[in-house]
Amino acid sequence: AQTVTQSQPEMSVQEAETVTLSCTYDTSENNYYLFWYKQPPSRQMILVIRQEAYKQQNATENRFSVNFQKAAKSFSLKISDSQLGDTAMYFCAFMKHKGAGGSQGNLIFGKGTKLSVKP
Amino acid sequence: NAGVTQTPKFRILKIGQSMTLQCTQDMNHNYMYWYRQDPGMGLKLIYYSVGAGITDKGEVPNGYNVSRSTTEDFPLRLELAAPSQTSVYFCASTTLNDGTEAFFGQGTRLTVV
Numbered sequence: 728a729q730t731v732t733q734s735q736p737e738m739s740v741q742e743a744e745t746v747t748l749s750c751t752y753d754t755s756e757n758n759y760y761l762f763w764y765k766q767p768p769s770r771q772m773i774l775v776i777r778q779e780a781y782k783q784q785n786a787t788e789n790r791f792s793v794n795f796q797k798a799a800k801s802f803s804l805k806i807s808d809s810q811l812g813d814t815a816m817y818f819c820a821f822m823k824h825k826g827a828g829g830s831q832g833n834l835i836f837g838k839g840t841k842l843s844v845k846p
Numbered sequence: 847n848a849g850v851t852q853t854p855k856f857r858i859l860k861i862g863q864s865m866t867l868q869c870t871q872d873m874n875h876n877y878m879y880w881y882r883q884d885p886g887m888g889l890k891l892i893y894y895s896v897g898a899g900i901t902d903k904g905e906v907p908n909g910y911n912v913s914r915s916t917t918e919d920f921p922l923r924l925e926l927a928a929p930s931q932t933s934v935y936f937c938a939s940t941t942l943n944d945g946t947e948a949f950f951g952q953g954t955r956l957t958v959v
Binding site: 731736760769770771772774777818820822825831832833834836837838839 | 877879881886887888889890891894896902904934936938940946947948950952953955
């Protein structure tokens with residue numbers, strides 16, 4: 728069974744600074760996807776960034792980037808130039824690749840990290 | 847394009863009452879899911895469906911039932927509400943094609959008293 732661990736329940740950062748959220752996971756699969764989702768106070772789950780395990784290059788989306796270490800099973804999220812609107816819960820999630828046996832496309836989530844961006 | 851629509855957004859139930867959480871998507875996605883989110887926890891899978899007429903249990907199915915008569919709709923039924931079912935419920939859908947983004951509804955906050 729896969730597990731996802733986020734070891735930082737809460738973090739804070741000053742506006743315009745950089746923050747890194749940690750995520751580790753456990754799996755015996757070789758092909759899979761990793762995601763970071765943002766959940767603001769509105770409750771909406773918003774996809775921030777996605778990484779495919781077979782791609783060595785780290786994914787980036789504007790101010791968001793990941794450090795994907797497959798051998799270490801680590802998937803951290805870096806937020807640069809933090810903005811007040813980045814205040815939210817951030818969830819790391821794992822999904823088996825569609826070609827993997829038993830993959831039904833469901834996500835396995837960590838417990839989340841509550842990020843506060845301070846002015 | 848509405849995406850995934852859940853109703854209601856909020857509900858208070860008394861112990862032993864029943865209700866159905868509605869979920870519909872207009873993206874023609876085959877795969878649909880129900881998750882629950884307890885305070886301080888990530889989302890956990892209740893039930894999922896890989897297409898019309900096909901459903902299966904997830905990690906925490908006890909106390910719930912689902913049906914999938916059409917591609918668009920995936921309602922979640924609570925038969926005898928219990929305080930342990932107080933949670934936020936999310937419906938999601940995906941195609942499982944390359945890209946694989948899951949689209950989520952706005953969530954339903956359910957309180958059982």
